Amino acid sequence: MSAKSAVLYRDLHKDPYTIAGASGLYLRLSDGRPIMDGSGGAAVSCIGHGDERVRQVIASQVTQLDYCHSLFFSCDPSENLSRTLIDSTSGNMARVFIVNSGSEAMDAALKLARQYYMELSPPQPQRTRFIARHGSYHGNTLGALGISGHKSRRSIYEPLLSPNVSHVSVCNAYRGPEEQETTEAYVERLARELDREIQRVNPATVCAFVAEPVVGAALGCVPSVPGYFKAMKAICDKYGVLLIFDEVMCGMGRTGTMHAWQQEDVIPDIQTIGKGLGGGYVPIAGLIAGHRVIETLDTGTGQYIHGQTYQAHPMVCAAALEVQRIIEEQDLVNRARDMGRVLETKLKAAFAAHPQVGNIRGRGLFWALEFVKDRETKESFDPALAVAMTIHNEGILQTPGIMLYPGTGSADGRKGDHIIIAPPYTITAEEVEMVVVAAQKAVDSAIKRLLQSRDK
Ligand code: PMP
Numbered sequence: 001m002s003a004k005s006a007v008l009y010r011d012l013h014k015d016p017y018t019i020a021g022a023s024g025l026y027l028r029l030s031d032g033r034p035i036m037d038g039s040g041g042a043a044v045s046c047i048g049h050g051d052e053r054v055r056q057v058i059a060s061q062v063t064q065l066d067y068c069h070s071l072f073f074s075c076d077p078s079e080n081l082s083r084t085l086i087d088s089t090s091g092n093m094a095r096v097f098i099v100n101s102g103s104e105a106m107d108a109a110l111k112l113a114r115q116y117y118m119e120l121s122p123p124q125p126q127r128t129r130f131i132a133r134h135g136s137y138h139g140n141t142l143g144a145l146g147i148s149g150h151k152s153r154r155s156i157y158e159p160l161l162s163p164n165v166s167h168v169s170v171c172n173a174y175r176g177p178e179e180q181e182t183t184e185a186y187v188e189r190l191a192r193e194l195d196r197e198i199q200r201v202n203p204a205t206v207c208a209f210v211a212e213p214v215v216g217a218a219l220g221c222v223p224s225v226p227g228y229f230k231a232m233k234a235i236c237d238k239y240g241v242l243l244i245f246d247e248v249m250c251g252m253g254r255t256g257t258m259h260a261w262q263q264e265d266v267i268p269d270i271q272t273i274g275k276g277l278g279g280g281y282v283p284i285a286g287l288i289a290g291h292r293v294i295e296t297l298d299t300g301t302g303q304y305i306h307g308q309t310y311q312a313h314p315m316v317c318a319a320a321l322e323v324q325r326i327i328e329e330q331d332l333v334n335r336a337r338d339m340g341r342v343l344e345t346k347l348k349a350a351f352a353a354h355p356q357v358g359n360i361r362g363r364g365l366f367w368a369l370e371f372v373k374d375r376e377t378k379e380s381f382d383p384a385l386a387v388a389m390t391i392h393n394e395g396i397l398q399t400p401g402i403m404l405y406p407g408t409g410s411a412d413g414r415k416g417d418h419i420i421i422a423p424p425y426t427i428t429a430e431e432v433e434m435v436v437v438a439a440q441k442a443v444d445s446a447i448k449r450l451l452q453s454r455d456k
Pocket of ligand 1: 042100101102103104106138139140212216217246247248249250274275285389
């Protein structure tokens with residue numbers, strides 16, 4: 001089909017599967033075969049597929065108001081969605097800006113950080129640098145990719161990317177600490193590294209430190225160790241540097257609190273959100289700006305110099321608001337936390353002794369398995385084997401199939417393979433069991449096949 005397809009695909013599947021429909025946890029292929037959406041796409045689906053309430057809201061919003069330009073007009077859906085989002089931060093954040101994708105949200109966040117320094121009195125125009133982390137993915141637009149520390153996604157575009165970005169180590173309990181190093185010493189070392197990097201590039205030039213509270217696509221559901229973000233925030237504060245949290249993948253309830261930072265005892269200056277905001281029903285993402293940034297803007301120009309035709313689209317905002325109402329009414333964030341515990345227990349029971357599973361990690365309903373050739377040395381597989389993609393393929397081929405989100409290639413300046421399991425928050429304990437059994441089947445048959453072909 002790819003040869004005839006009119007769509008420009010990244011050739012992940014030589015012959016892309018056609019999905020004809022979806023309901024609840026299941027996608028349905030055009031031949032009728034069901035696929036369990038074990039990763040909610042890319043941690044997107046949170047209330048499950050095919051919700052009737054969201055369908056009706058979309059239809060009635062289009063009938064009532066299809067479009068108005070958000071630079072000139074406000075409308076109830078964007079106002080109400082923004083209010084709901086601010087309330088979800090317990091008032092810790094001040095204002096919301098809605099765009100169409102996570103990448104755009106990250107670009108908007110970088111620009112807002114820059115504008116903040118330009119509107120300070122006196123302005124600090126020399127603040128043009130961003131510090132992000134290795135093993136991070138913040139999006140595909142030039143700004144968002146420019147700060148991403150994901151080597152394989154950056155490599156051919158490198159000459160187009162900003163030189164005003166540098167990267168420090170990610171916090172990763174599996175691979176980061178040195179032998180015998182305590183958590184406290186590890187955190188101190190990472191904080192020192194950020195401090196040194198700010199010093200190296202000149203503190204007066206640094207705009208913001210950017211991080212995902214739980215690393216998503218680049219490394220596979222890596223939470224930080226306790227105290228890490230508090231220590232990083234203290235370094236940011238020391239130099240007046242803004243803290244930007246990218247919660248596009250790990251936010252909106254995915255990790256068991258509405259915002260992942262609510263488990264870190266740290267409030268960002270700007271956060272981005274995406275995926276679970278619209279739950280897959282509409283393309284929507286956004287940024288939430290904190291009080292420090294908004295107060296500065298309000299005493300300056302009062303304007304955010306950023307406008308896109310389809311930002312805060314009425315239908316998109318109405319659909320996302322309905323998704324958020326369903327999450328609230330059905331207490332789905334707590335459910336994500338509780339089902340996450342079930343998932344954790346079952347994943348550990350299924351994979352803790354697996355010779356090729358080096359690490360099982362995650363938070364809430366956001367879990368990953370990292371695959372290694374050797375558990376002792378933590379050596380990764382040769383990227384040419386495409387272990388994660390092979391597991392993904394095996395998952396789709398079985399009946400019922402399972403969608404597992406693969407991560408392959410050099411992310412951390414090293415090789416690595418993981419799969420992400422991030423089902424909708426509506427999943428039941430029985431369905432969690434089915435997801436884990438299907439994942440186990442996919443992992444076992446893929447690893448068996450790979451080891452056989454390697455030994456030939
Ligand atoms: N940030 C993170 C953490 C992401 O995981 C992603 C998408 N995987 C993005 C930003 C970019 O979002 P989008 O694909 O919607 O542009």
